[in-house]
Amino acid sequence: MGNGMQTETEKEVGKEFEKEFEKIGTENIADRKKEAGAEIEMKTPPEKTGDVIIEGIDIVRTFRMGEVQVRALRGVSVKILHGEFIAIMGPSGSGKTTLLNQLGLLDTPNSGKVIINGIDTSLMSDKEKGKFRLHNLGYVFQDYALLPELNASENVYISLMMQGRSKAEYESAAAEILAAVGLGDRLAQLPSKMSGGQQQRVSIARALAHKPIILFADEPCANLDSQTSKEVLDLFKKFNKEYGQTIVMVTHEDWHAAYTDRVIRLKDGMLE
Amino acid sequence: MLEKAKVSFFLAGRSITRGNKGITIFTVFVLTLIFLQLVLFSSMLAGVTLKFNELMVDFQTGNVVVEPKEEERYIEGASALQKKIESLPQVVGTSARLKTSGNFRYKEKEMGATVYGIDPGDETFVTGLEDAVISGEFLSRPDRGEVILGREVSGGYGALMESRSLGGVEVGDTVELTISGKTREFRVKGIYSTLFFMADAGAYISRADMEEMLGVEDLDLAHEIAVKTTEGTDEYETRTALLSLGIRENIRTWHEFAGILRLIENTLGLVRNIMNAIGLLIAFVIIFVVIYVNIVNKKRQIGVQKAIGIEQNVIVLSFVLQAMLYAGTGVILGYCFMRFGLAPYTVAHPVQIPLGEMSLKFDDAEAINRAVLLFLASIVGSVIPAYKLAEKDLLDLIWGK
Numbered sequence: 108m109g110n111g112m113q114t115e116t117e118k119e120v121g122k123e124f125e126k127e128f129e130k131i132g133t134e135n136i137a138d139r140k141k142e143a144g145a146e147i148e149m150k151t152p153p154e155k156t157g158d159v160i161i162e163g164i165d166i167v168r169t170f171r172m173g174e175v176q177v178r179a180l181r182g183v184s185v186k187i188l189h190g191e192f193i194a195i196m197g198p199s200g201s202g203k204t205t206l207l208n209q210l211g212l213l214d215t216p217n218s219g220k221v222i223i224n225g226i227d228t229s230l231m232s233d234k235e236k237g238k239f240r241l242h243n244l245g246y247v248f249q250d251y252a253l254l255p256e257l258n259a260s261e262n263v264y265i266s267l268m269m270q271g272r273s274k275a276e277y278e279s280a281a282a283e284i285l286a287a288v289g290l291g292d293r294l295a296q297l298p299s300k301m302s303g304g305q306q307q308r309v310s311i312a313r314a315l316a317h318k319p320i321i322l323f324a325d326e327p328c329a330n331l332d333s334q335t336s337k338e339v340l341d342l343f344k345k346f347n348k349e350y351g352q353t354i355v356m357v358t359h360e361d362w363h364a365a366y367t368d369r370v371i372r373l374k375d376g377m378l379e
Numbered sequence: 380m381l382e383k384a385k386v387s388f389f390l391a392g393r394s395i396t397r398g399n400k401g402i403t404i405f406t407v408f409v410l411t412l413i414f415l416q417l418v419l420f421s422s423m424l425a426g427v428t429l430k431f432n433e434l435m436v437d438f439q440t441g442n443v444v445v446e447p448k449e450e451e452r453y454i455e456g457a458s459a460l461q462k463k464i465e466s467l468p469q470v471v472g473t474s475a476r477l478k479t480s481g482n483f484r485y486k487e488k489e490m491g492a493t494v495y496g497i498d499p500g501d502e503t504f505v506t507g508l509e510d511a512v513i514s515g516e517f518l519s520r521p522d523r524g525e526v527i528l529g530r531e532v533s534g535g536y537g538a539l540m541e542s543r544s545l546g547g548v549e550v551g552d553t554v555e556l557t558i559s560g561k562t563r564e565f566r567v568k569g570i571y572s573t574l575f576f577m578a579d580a581g582a583y584i585s586r587a588d589m590e591e592m593l594g595v596e597d598l599d600l601a602h603e604i605a606v607k608t609t610e611g612t613d614e615y616e617t618r619t620a621l622l623s624l625g626i627r628e629n630i631r632t633w634h635e636f637a638g639i640l641r642l643i644e645n646t647l648g649l650v651r652n653i654m655n656a657i658g659l660l661i662a663f664v665i666i667f668v669v670i671y672v673n674i675v676n677k678k679r680q681i682g683v684q685k686a687i688g689i690e691q692n693v694i695v696l697s698f699v700l701q702a703m704l705y706a707g708t709g710v711i712l713g714y715c716f717m718r719f720g721l722a723p724y725t726v727a728h729p730v731q732i733p734l735g736e737m738s739l740k741f742d743d744a745e746a747i748n749r750a751v752l753l754f755l756a757s758i759v760g761s762v763i764p765a766y767k768l769a770e771k772d773l774l775d776l777i778w779g780k
Contacts, residue, residue, distance in 0.1 A: 213686055213774060237685065237688050237689075240686065241688020241689075242688070248777075254683065256393045256397040265389075265684075266687045266688055268385065269386050269693070297397070313687070
């Protein structure tokens with residue numbers, strides 16, 4: 108079901124979500140601290156669109172493949188502003204996904220720093236990073252990465268559950284965001300009963316359910332046909348434009364990049 | 380803390396209800412079998428022990444045995460003492476016996492055996508020997524010069540120590556019996572088999588014959604008085620009751636005669652413990668393998684869970700909970716099968732073993748003990764692989780490395 112085919116109910120629920128989502132940009136530091144937990148401090152909140160929300164400083168990432176050392180990133184520095192929709196592009200092996208993983212705290216650079224919202228994440232332990240991701244970051248993976256034993260709603264609210272929200276809270280939040288992505292009538296559907304496009308929309312709903320400060324998407328349309336890819340990118344654009352959601356997306360398609368505000372191009376592990 | 384446990388329960392529950400049903404059924408089935416193996420052997424052993432004890436009571440000692448006072452050879456005034464004992468309401472019957480070792484001779488073969496001089500009427504109230512006669516007849520009061528032989532003495536009838544026996548004496552044959560230097564011929568009136576080798580290695584003649592051979596005619600003496608009590612009466616209470624009657628003789632319960640049985644029981648107990656240890660090891664390995672295979676197939680899922688912020692210990696706990704649920708279901712199914720199926724079935728339809736008919740004796744305390752051990756094995760068997768994999772690098776998990 109595409110966005111254009113949303114029912115009236117879904118539109119209403121979507122509006123409610125919209126109101127909720129608009130609060131994100133204006134949230135104060137105290138709220139953020141509460142959500143993130145005491146040990147994860149948010150030093151500089153994203154006060155308005157245009158503030159630097161994430162900064163990568165001289166990131167170096169080297170992998171060992173057998174006897175060979177592969178330098179995936181060779182000192183990359185990037186700045187992403189609050190509310191930006193960024194595309195990371197480059198040829199295969201240029202380090203796009205590696206950069207996304209460093210910025211998204213899924214991996215740790217060999218050297219360099221990632222500062223999110225003023226917090227130097229290199230000082231965090233793995234456990235702290237996990238907590239930070241739970242409260243502040245959202246992810247959309249190329250192959251949706253839904254948990255097959257959970258239905259759409261459960262896949263979306265599992266992270267809210269982990270945050271300790273009440274049943275009523277997480278269930279309604281999941282229903283709202285699923286309605287907002289056009290899946291209001293598929294709450295109890297298992298991933299195996301959904302099309303690729305629907306699964307990716309559940310994945311987007313999961314990534315946005317806890318209202319992250321940054322959404323990371325690693326080639327979210329790689330497994331989708333053009334029409335479904337368009338629907339997914341429209342969704343990204345909607346959340347970016349209407350709710351000010353910061354999005355960092357890896358893609359290798361120029362027409363995908365056309366949806367974004369800015370393109371970071373990589374070649375051989377360096378900025379082009 | 381509670382929220383985290385809630386997420387673990389949630390993930391475990393969904394994994395079981397929506398995961399591969401075949402794997403779940405197989406795992407539970409295997410754990411049920413392991414639990415059965417753990418309790419079945421114990422129940423069989425308990426059944427065998429019970430059978431040994433029953434045989435001892437039913438065919439040899441009765442529940443309590445009264446013996447002569449210290450440093451005396453005989454109980455004097457045996458008839459009067461019998462009457463005194465029989466005055467107790469819980470006493471079903473008593474049998475005053477003269478007991479000595481004798482030497483039997485038949486054709487070329489000779490063997491020693493314990494010979495009892497009994498009053499056949501009294502003996503019937505105490506032991507089941509009359510019903511154990513497999514050839515010929517049991518003794519009757521007026522019988523003289525007749526003997527009842529156990530199958531280990533007569534030989535044949537499936538005797539365990541055939542070569543030691545008289546080598547196939549039949550009813551109607553005449554055997555020579557020598558006691559205290561006196562030799563007399565006895566006609567074999569019957570051959571009995573209790574399937575209990577200790578009882579089957581004896582022989583019974585009338586008290587009158589025995590008194591004559593021992594030279595104690597009309598003295599009303601006995602070497603022992605076997606006492607049979609009503610079903611369920613505690614032997615130690617009977618002993619106390621007998622003592623309160625003022626009986627000065629030595630009173631022993633059947634337990635004190637069961638030395639060799641204790642030895643056998645202890646040996647079997649050792650074997651049982653070894654079997655239990657092996658069973659638990661198998662349980663541990665199976666749980667380990669099942670959880671490991673389960674986790675390896677879910678590497679990427681674990682990676683995704685970690686990526687979205689689900690804590691490692693929550694993920695590990697979800698797998699441990701699954702294993703515990705498998706083990707719990709296996710234990711419950713195994714318990715129900717034993718408690719309400721197999722054990723009652725063997726009571727209604729006893730299993731034929733060389734000792735006779737045996738039923739499983741299912742002990743709840745033992746079952747709980749095995750259930751706890753199986754649970755512990757399931758926890759350890761799941762924690763190790765779950766922890767090892769959940770600890771892996773996030774990207775390695777996501778990439779399925």
